[in-house]
Amino acid sequence: MAITEFQPADHEEENLSDExxxxxxxxxxxKGWRTLHQYKFQGFWCQAAExxxxxxxxxxxxxxxxDVVLASIPKSGTTWLKALAFAVVNRHRFSIKSxxxxxxxxxxxxxxxxxKLYANNQLPDLSTFAEPRLFGTHIPYPSxxxxxKSNCKIVYICRNPFDTFVSTWHFLNKGKPQSPMSIEEGFxxxxxxxxxxxxxxEHMLGYWKESLSRPDKVLFLKYEDMKEDGDHLRRMAKFxxxxxxxxEKRNGVIEEIEKLCSFDTMKKLDVNxxxxxxxxxxxxxxxxxxxxxxxxxxxxxxxxxxxSKVIEERLGGSGLRFKVFS
Numbered sequence: 341m342a343i344t345e346f347q348p349a350d351h352e353e354e355n356l357s358d359e360x361x362x363x364x365x366x367x368x369x370x371k372g373w374r375t376l377h378q379y380k381f382q383g384f385w386c387q388a389a390e391x392x393x394x395x396x397x398x399x400x401x402x403x404x405x406x407d408v409v410l411a412s413i414p415k416s417g418t419t420w421l422k423a424l425a426f427a428v429v430n431r432h433r434f435s436i437k438s439x440x441x442x443x444x445x446x447x448x449x450x451x452x453x454x455x456k457l458y459a460n461n462q463l464p465d466l467s468t469f470a471e472p473r474l475f476g477t478h479i480p481y482p483s484x485x486x487x488x489k490s491n492c493k494i495v496y497i498c499r500n501p502f503d504t505f506v507s508t509w510h511f512l513n514k515g516k517p518q519s520p521m522s523i524e525e526g527f528x529x530x531x532x533x534x535x536x537x538x539x540x541x542e543h544m545l546g547y548w549k550e551s552l553s554r555p556d557k558v559l560f561l562k563y564e565d566m567k568e569d570g571d572h573l574r575r576m577a578k579f580x581x582x583x584x585x586x587x588e589k590r591n592g593v594i595e596e597i598e599k600l601c602s603f604d605t606m607k608k609l610d611v612n613x614x615x616x617x618x619x620x621x622x623x624x625x626x627x628x629x630x631x632x633x634x635x636x637x638x639x640x641x642x643x644x645x646x647x648s649k650v651i652e653e654r655l656g657g658s659g660l661r662f663k664v665f666s
Contacts, residue, residue, distance in 0.1 A: 355389070355460065356388055356389065356392050357392060357461060360388070360391060360392040360395065363391070364379055364388055364391070367379040367380055367381055367391075368380040370385070370529075370534050371529070371534075372387060373508075373512045373521060373526065373529070373535065373536065374387070374512050374516055374536075375387045375388070375389075378534070378536070379391060381394070382394075382480075382482070382483045383480070383482065383483075383542065384480050384483070384537050384538060384539070384542065384543065385533070385534055385535060385536060385537065385538050385539075386536060386537055387536070389459070389460075390454055390455075390536075392460075392461065393453075393454040393455070393458045393459045393460075394454050394458075394479060394483065396458040396461055396462070396463070397453050397454060397457070397458040397479075397485065398483070398485040400458070400463055401453065401458070401485060401486060401487075402486055403485075403486045403487045403489075403490040403492050404473065404490065404492065405490055405491040405492055406471055406472045406473070406492065407472060407473045407474075407475065407487070407490065407492035407493070408425060408429065408472050408473070408474045408475070408492065408493050408494075408495070408580060409475050409476075409477060409484075409487055409492060409493070409494045409495070410422055410425055410450060410474065410475070410476045410477070410494075410495050410497075411476075411477050411478070411479070411481075411494055411495070411496045411497075411547060412476075412478060412496060412497045412498070413478060413498070413504065413537055413538070413540055413543045413544065414478055414508060414511075414536055414537065415499070415504055415507040415508040415511055416497055416498055416499035416504050416507075416563055417497040417499055417561075417563040417566070418476065418478075418497065419445075419446050419447065419606070420446075420497075420563075420566075420601065420603070420606075421495065421497045421561070422446035422447060422449065422450040422474075422476055423441055423446040423600075423601040423606065424573060424576065424597070424601045425450065425474060425495060425576065425580070426440075426441065426446065426449050426450055426474060427439070427441060427597045427600060427601055428573065428576060428577045428580060428582055428597065429472055429474065429580055429582050430470075431582075431593065431597065436596050436597075436600055439600060441600060441601065441606075442600075442609060442611075443609075443611055444611060445611055445612055446606075447476065449474075450474045450475065450476045451475065451476065452475075452476045452477060452478075453475050453476070453477045453479065454477060454478065454479060457475070472580075478536070478537045479537070480537060480542065480543050480546050481546035481547050481550055482546055491557065492557075493557065493559070493579065493580055493581075494547070494550075494557060494558045494559070495558075495559045495561065495576060495579070495580070496547040496548075496551065496558060496559070496560050496561065497561045497562075497563060497566075498544055498547070498548075498560065498561065498562050498563065498660075498662075499562070499563035499564070499662075500563070500564060500632075500662035500663065500664045501530075501540055501541075501647060501650075501651055501662070502635035502639065502644070502647060502664050503563075503631075503632065503633070503634060503635050503664070504540065505526070505527065505530045505635070505639075505647070506634060506635045506638050506639070507634075508526075508530070508535065508536075509521070509523055509526045509527075509638075512526075523638060527639070527643055527646075527647075530647075531646055531647055531650050539654070541650070541651070541654035541655055544655070544660060545654075545655070545658060545660070547560060548560055548658060548659075548660050549658075552659075559575070559576065559579040561576070562662065562663075563632075564632050564662065564663040564664075565663070567632055570594075570598065573594055573597060573598060574594065632663065632664075632665065633664060633665040635664070636665075
């Protein structure tokens, strides 16, 4: 089919390049969560605009060994991870009382490669970024381009699939209140792996396996462990080669950063109560509950049985296990 015969499926596809429009014709297509369609690209599902951004990133981004990449599947603690990492590596630049996190959303301080820097066919000038450069991404490990070949640090945060689904369903419906998706339909798609940057199990396993083979390069964090174990910040700082000194530990620097980046603190900040995130989401939608086990209020016993089976079939034998209750 000729490029000129391509008919955009929704308004977001109208701004795509001819090259991307042509490629979409060859990709498997399913109903989207937030957009009309999503496509299977390089083994994972994503929206048309995301495909264009990822291709631009893969073609143009040049990683440095000093870079820090914060990776996650959506709605698994991304905002929290960005705040913590930014605070850790920049703790000698900013005081807690006048910290940028008090006046800027974490996603503005640690920009997404695919949603911000390379969106809309942009080619950003990254030369002005302070070292170490911090980037966020939902892109699966196999598609990280030059990042895989570099010695940069990758921190991946993972959340139990039950809570991740519920958080995703709430978040995406807030982005399109005029046509919300039922929890039953969303759950069916999620269990089939048809979710942004999914299947979720492939996304998790990509980073999990790399963290086992190259623990000096990939730090794999679990959201539930971080909620109950205060050692995650020390581990992250050491991994990023910004370890806390004995003096900092005595002076309560770790506790100050934990409080600054906590859900309660971040949710109450004016900057996170107002404004728009990623064009169609309110910033406050990033801060819902942050609880472990909230899924029990939404999933039926049959849903729990089905997702438990999916997790066992897809992740069983990998060594990757989750806590699903607080």
